[in-house]
Amino acid sequence: MRTQFSPAQLLDPATREVEQILRKCVHCGFCNATCPTYTLKGDELDGPRGRIYLLKDMLENESRPDTKVVKHIDRCLSCLSCMTICPSGVDYMHLIDHGRDYIEKHHNRKLIDKLFRQILASILPSPNRFRWSLKLSRLAQPFINYLPRSMKAGLNLAQQSNLESGKQTFESTYPGESPIKGRIGLIPGCAQQVVANEINMASIRLLNRNGFDVELLAESECCAAIEHHLGKTSQALKRVRTNLKDWSSRLPQLDAIISNASGCGTMLKDYQHLLKGDDEFSTLASQVSNKTMDVCEFLVQHEFSINHNVLPEAFTVAYQNPCSMQHGQKINEQPTNLLKEFGFNTIGIPDAHLCCGSAGTYNILQSELATELGNKKAASIESTSADLIASGNLGCILQLRQYSDLPIMHTVQLLDWASGGPMPPELTDFASGEISEEKYS
Numbered sequence: 001m002r003t004q005f006s007p008a009q010l011l012d013p014a015t016r017e018v019e020q021i022l023r024k025c026v027h028c029g030f031c032n033a034t035c036p037t038y039t040l041k042g043d044e045l046d047g048p049r050g051r052i053y054l055l056k057d058m059l060e061n062e063s064r065p066d067t068k069v070v071k072h073i074d075r076c077l078s079c080l081s082c083m084t085i086c087p088s089g090v091d092y093m094h095l096i097d098h099g100r101d102y103i104e105k106h107h108n109r110k111l112i113d114k115l116f117r118q119i120l121a122s123i124l125p126s127p128n129r130f131r132w133s134l135k136l137s138r139l140a141q142p143f144i145n146y147l148p149r150s151m152k153a154g155l156n157l158a159q160q161s162n163l164e165s166g167k168q169t170f171e172s173t174y175p176g177e178s179p180i181k182g183r184i185g186l187i188p189g190c191a192q193q194v195v196a197n198e199i200n201m202a203s204i205r206l207l208n209r210n211g212f213d214v215e216l217l218a219e220s221e222c223c224a225a226i227e228h229h230l231g232k233t234s235q236a237l238k239r240v241r242t243n244l245k246d247w248s249s250r251l252p253q254l255d256a257i258i259s260n261a262s263g264c265g266t267m268l269k270d271y272q273h274l275l276k277g278d279d280e281f282s283t284l285a286s287q288v289s290n291k292t293m294d295v296c297e298f299l300v301q302h303e304f305s306i307n308h309n310v311l312p313e314a315f316t317v318a319y320q321n322p323c324s325m326q327h328g329q330k331i332n333e334q335p336t337n338l339l340k341e342f343g344f345n346t347i348g349i350p351d352a353h354l355c356c357g358s359a360g361t362y363n364i365l366q367s368e369l370a371t372e373l374g375n376k377k378a379a380s381i382e383s384t385s386a387d388l389i390a391s392g393n394l395g396c397i398l399q400l401r402q403y404s405d406l407p408i409m410h411t412v413q414l415l416d417w418a419s420g421g422p423m424p425p426e427l428t429d430f431a432s433g434e435i436s437e438e439k440y441s
Contacts, residue, residue, distance in 0.1 A: 001025040001052070004060050013277055015059070018098055021091045022056055025049070031082035031092075036355045036373055037075050045072040048082040048092055055099040065107040073099055075369060077362055078229055079355040080327035093328070094273065097228065104231030120361050121230050125190045125222030125239070134194070170197065174204045174214040181211040181302070182255035185247070185291075187268065189261045190222040192394045198425060199394065202416035203260045203295050209420060210304045217247055217257065225267035228274075229360050240271060244284040251287050260295040260412055262393040263360060266328035268292040294325065295412055296335040296392060304419070316345045317414065318386035320377070320400065322393035323355045335392055335411050342418040350380045358399035370399070378403035388427070390414055 001022050009015045031048035032038045038047035045054060045068075054069050065073075073096070082092050109117070123129045170193065184207055188200045204214050223243070228236035259265035272289035275281045317339055325331045336346045357363050357373030378400060381389055389408035391397050400408050413424040 001027065001056070003056065009060075009062075014098060018055075018059055018095060021095045022052065024088045024090045025052055026088050028087065030085050030087060031090075034081040034085045034353055036077060036079060036081070036357075037369060039354070040369060040372055041075075043072075046075055048076075051076055051099075052090075052092070052095065055095060058099070059102060065103045070103055070107055070109075073103060075366060077323070077355050077357070077359040079323035079359060081323065081353050081355070084327045084330075084353065093270075097233075100229070100231035101233040104233070117230055117365070120364065121227045121232055121235065124226050124361070125224070127190055127194050127221055130191055131194050170200070170216075172216050172218075174208050176208040176210070176212045176214070179211060180213060183213040183215065183253055184298075185217045185250065185254040185257045186214050187223065187257065187259045187261070187264055188216055188218050189259075189264055189394065190226075192261055193218070196394050196397070196410070199260055199410040199412060202410065202413045202421060202424075203258065205421050206295075206299070206304075206412055206416045206419065207258070210302065212255075214258075215250065215254070217243075217250075223259075223264045223267045225263050226360060228267065237274065240274060240285070241278075241281055244271075244275075244281050244288065247288065248284055251284070251291070254291060256298055257288060257292045258295050258298055259292060260392070260410065261395075262294060262322040262325035262329065262331075263395060265292060265294045266324040269329060294329060294331055294334075294392065296338055297329070297331055299338055299415070300334045315387045316347050316385070317388045317390050318347050318349050318381045318384050318406075319411070320349060320356065320381065320389055320391040320396055320408075321352060322391060322396045323359070325392050326353070331392075335390070338415060339390065339411065342415050344414060344418070347384045347386050349384060351376075352380075354380075356396050356399050358393070358395035360395065363395075363399055374399050374403040382406065388414075 001024075003019050003022050005015060005019050010019065027049065029047075029049055032044075035047045038044075040046075044050040051072055054072060057063070058065055058069055076096055078093070078096055080093055083090070086092070123133050170188075186200065186203060186207075188197075192199055207214050222239060224236040224239040227233075227239065257268065259268060269289050269292050271285040272282070275285040278285070319336050319339065321332065321335070325335075339346050354377065355373055356377040357370035359370075363370035363374070381400075382404060386406065389400060389404065389406050390411045391400070391408060392411050394410070397408050397410065407424075407426040409424045409426045413421075413426075417423055
């Protein structure tokens with residue numbers, strides 16, 4: 001793609017990066033075929049190629065984004081499916097990030113929209129604020145039909161949350177069983193530790209059982225993905241630097257940093273790119289990115305004992321691969337290979353590359369599109385006749401619970417159960433219903 005940035009504009013490192021990304025695009029349109037919003041809308045501007053043209057024009061001309069541009073950029077899920085299919089290697093991820101940052105700085109949103117986005121950026125990254133907001137949301141349920149669509153979507157998601165989960169005992173370190181193979185830093189997730197702490201506990205048990213000490217890296221509350229994808233780049237980078245300061249003294253002792261939420265993992269692996277020009281923090285950022293692994297990515301590299309205290313072969317599991325996992329981190333076979341190794345039957349999902357509509361805060365801010373995508377994904381999964389759904393990201397789990405009656409849980413919960421851990425709570429009712437109790441003995 002031909003670009004027309006001026007020499008003065010190209011003095012800015014971020015603009016030079018944008019130009020390099022744009023020049024790789026050859027207008028082929030392969031990306032549109034895999035774009036969830038393009039498949040729904042059929043509008044060129046709701047596909048990656050159209051959005052690239054909008055971003056190019058806006059950034060070259062340094063124009064103030066109008067409502068049309070903002071609408072189509074806001075509709076992007078950042079699922080990165082386009083990057084997987086792109087034959088030219090266009091770095092759409094960092095292009096759309098730059099565009100969102102520009103829009104945040106130069107577009108005047110409606111006051112209610114601006115306020116709501118800032119509320120999300122203030123509450124979701126903080127476990128304490130998030131916990132209290134969920135409690136207060138229970139009081140708002142009787143008035144849900146009178147609220148704006150985005151607020152209504154947020155309350156619907158809150159109903160999928162388990163506040164009791166966050167009350168589980170949560171220490172700072174967990175010693176593994178002898179002999180010790182290594183020491184792991186675990187990112188517990190800002191929302192996950194509040195509404196689905198059982199995912200963290202399952203991960204800890206699984207790692208401890210197989211000889212890994214686990215230390216929580218939880219001081220700074222959030223990896224910064226939420227603020228970053230809302231276009232609040234300076235706010236996000238401040239949090240990233242705080243994380244790096246908090247973790248710097250412990251990094252040399254850690255063999256790996258484990259994320260069991262794929263959105264967080266993708267963000268952590270991008271720290272080195274975000275701070276590549278930062279003289280103070282670039283080295284630390286690279287260390288964090290290089291040590292970060294998804295929990296399943298880590299597990300397949302180590303030999304694990306499997307107790308089989310259940311009969312996992314009795315269950316057919318549909319594995320829903322989060323976009324941030326398959327497109328962001330290029331992790332595809334590891335989770336299903338682990339499920340098979342631990343004894344579960346797995347089954348493929350039609351159109352597995354398409355997003356479920358979660359995408360961070362997308363299912364709140366773009367609830368209409370997210371509902372269509374959630375229903376499509378649930379229908380694809382249920383067409384497989386699977387017994388259970390496993391996923392590697394809390395956002396996807398909460399999203400799909402709104403559209404499917406099948407039990408859905410994190411992959412590590414099933415792996416933990418199959419190797420000596422407790423039955424996932426999502427299966428308790430299911431065990432006495434459609435599947436007989438003999439399968440759980």
